[in-house]
Amino acid sequence: MITAERKPMEELIRCVKPYRSILLAGCNECVTVCAAGGRKEVGVLASALKMHFMKAGQPLEVQEITLERQCDPEYVDQLVSNIDQVDAVLSMACGCGVQEVARRYPNKPVFPALNTKFMGASERQGVWAERCQGCGDCVLGYTGGVCPVARCSKQLFNGPCGGSSNGKCEIDPSVDCAWQLIWDRLKALGMTESYEENLPAKDWRPGGGGGPRRIIREDMVI
Amino acid sequence: MENFEPVIVAFCCHYCAYTAADMAGSMRLHYPPNVKIIRVPCSGKVDAIHVMKSLEKGADGVCVAGCLDGDCHFKNGNVRAAHRVEYLKKLLDEIGIGGERVEMFAMSAGMGERFAQTATDFTEKIRKLGPNPAKVAHQAQRAAG
Numbered sequence: 001m002i003t004a005e006r007k008p009m010e011e012l013i014r015c016v017k018p019y020r021s022i023l024l025a026g027c028n029e030c031v032t033v034c035a036a037g038g039r040k041e042v043g044v045l046a047s048a049l050k051m052h053f054m055k056a057g058q059p060l061e062v063q064e065i066t067l068e069r070q071c072d073p074e075y076v077d078q079l080v081s082n083i084d085q086v087d088a089v090l091s092m093a094c095g096c097g098v099q100e101v102a103r104r105y106p107n108k109p110v111f112p113a114l115n116t117k118f119m120g121a122s123e124r125q126g127v128w129a130e131r132c133q134g135c136g137d138c139v140l141g142y143t144g145g146v147c148p149v150a151r152c153s154k155q156l157f158n159g160p161c162g163g164s165s166n167g168k169c170e171i172d173p174s175v176d177c178a179w180q181l182i183w184d185r186l187k188a189l190g191m192t193e194s195y196e197e198n199l200p201a202k203d204w205r206p207g208g209g210g211g212p213r214r215i216i217r218e219d220m221v222i
Numbered sequence: 223m224e225n226f227e228p229v230i231v232a233f234c235c236h237y238c239a240y241t242a243a244d245m246a247g248s249m250r251l252h253y254p255p256n257v258k259i260i261r262v263p264c265s266g267k268v269d270a271i272h273v274m275k276s277l278e279k280g281a282d283g284v285c286v287a288g289c290l291d292g293d294c295h296f297k298n299g300n301v302r303a304a305h306r307v308e309y310l311k312k313l314l315d316e317i318g319i320g321g322e323r324v325e326m327f328a329m330s331a332g333m334g335e336r337f338a339q340t341a342t343d344f345t346e347k348i349r350k351l352g353p354n355p356a357k358v359a360h361q362a363q364r365a366a367g
Contacts (some may be wrong), residue, residue, distance in 0.1 A: 009316035040271050044313075047274035051356035052317040059363065 001030035001093045001121075004037060004114040006045070012090070013052060016060065016113040019087035024049075024113070025079065025101065026066035026125045027093035036114050037092030039066040045092065045113060058206075070097025077106045083108055119150075136206025136213065142194055143187055144185035149207075151178035157199040228282040228348040230257045232341070233268045237295040238331050239287030241286070243341075245334030253341040261278020265326075267337070271325055273310050280357045283348035288329045300328060319356060323348065 006012075007011050016022050032038030046062040053060035063082055067075045070093035081103065083089070088109040092097040093117040103108040118130040133150045139157070140147055149155050153163075153171045160179035163170030167180040186192050206213075225353045231343045234240040246253060262268055265288025273284045286307055288300035304326045313322030325344060 009313065013317075040269065043271045044274050048280040048313060051274075051278055051319050054356040054359045054363075055318055057359055057363075059360075149301075192293045 001033050003034045003117045003120045004031050005092050005117060006036055007113060007115055012113055016090060021061035023063045023082050023085045023086040023089045025091050027070040027097050028068045028150055031094055041091055042066055064157055067069050073104060075101050142199060143182045146178055146181045146185060148178050157202060226353055228256050228345060229247055229280060230348060231276045231281045232257050232259050232284045233262050233286045234259050235265045235288045236261055236263050238289040239329055239337060241331035242329050242333045245340040249263055249334045251334055251338040253338040254345040256345045257341045264296045264299035265303035266296060270306055270310055275281035275355060282354045283323045283344060285325045285327055286301050286343055287329060290330050
């Protein structure tokens with residue numbers, strides 16, 4: 001999922017201060033799962049903003065809505081009935097959702113309520129960790145299902161650096177050394193010959209080095 | 223604010239604090255009528271949104287009362303509730319309402335006296351803090367027209 005965290009209240013308050021009414025728009029996908037911008041978080045933030053501005057003697061009207069997805073135009077269209085009733089939109093989606101709302105409603109100021117972080121997985125309740133950087137040319141098949149791009153601090157492709165100690169990375173003892181994980185898994189699977197294979201220098205163009213990326217599926221384009 | 227009577231919402235776990243409140247009643251112990259009890263199946267059921275909406279709708283203080291450490295009927299609902307209350311305290315400080323308006327308490331079903339004392343102490347604490355500032359502003363705005 002795409003993970004995100006709510007911005008500090010001070011920043012959000014500054015964003016919406018010039019407006020009398022806002023649409024607080026959540027997203028029912030990734031940010032719901034990482035408890036940053038789903039229906040519940042929309043409710044909590046709406047209450048917080050309403051109480052803050054009420055106390056400040058400058059009441060703020062907050063309309064709450066949570067779309068199925070904010071990164072698809074079909075769902076963003078659903079805001080059409082609310083958009084004219086508000087001065088601005090505060091989006092609790094990831095950066096993709098914020099941009100889609102901004103594109104669809106060019107005359108309405110749109111602000112992000114979240115800081116979008118990374119593509120990650122849930123390690124345990126309340127803990128999410130980075131797992132993928134969208135490099136565009138997946139090597140997980142060679143590395144025992146552990147990504148050296150997202151999980152090795154140096155993004156090394158052919159074994160660990162000298163900073164690997166007792167299975168941990170030198171940047172932080174709470175960070176696993178990706179290459180230790182890769183080796184352990186290859187060994188457990190009897191696939192250590194995969195480790196001997198030298199991976200060539202990575203072409204970063206599919207990973208964004210060639211500018212903004214897009215996927216075009218000719219069979220689906222209408 | 224001389225006549226200020228705080229509105230306190232108390233989310234009480236069915237297995238401890240709610241029964242303790244019942245016990246306080248059976249023991250004829252007095253506690254302030256300001257405390258409005260909402261029975262929940264576990265303090266872990268109480269979410270940030272319940273507390274925030276209570277305050278938004280006019281509560282001056284909210285408390286979550288769960289089981290003693292290690293005694294939760296659902297293993298660790300009370301620990302989760304305590305974490306949420308800590309999170310809410312920070313959020314309420316950030317928005318200027320004040321984190322001290324929210325509190326987590328722990329007690330067992332047999333602690334009727336503890337319930338009555340806690341309810342009294344918390345009510346007095348909120349009375350000293352004064353009314354929820356968002357509510358005051360809202361009432362002033364309505365009075366102004």
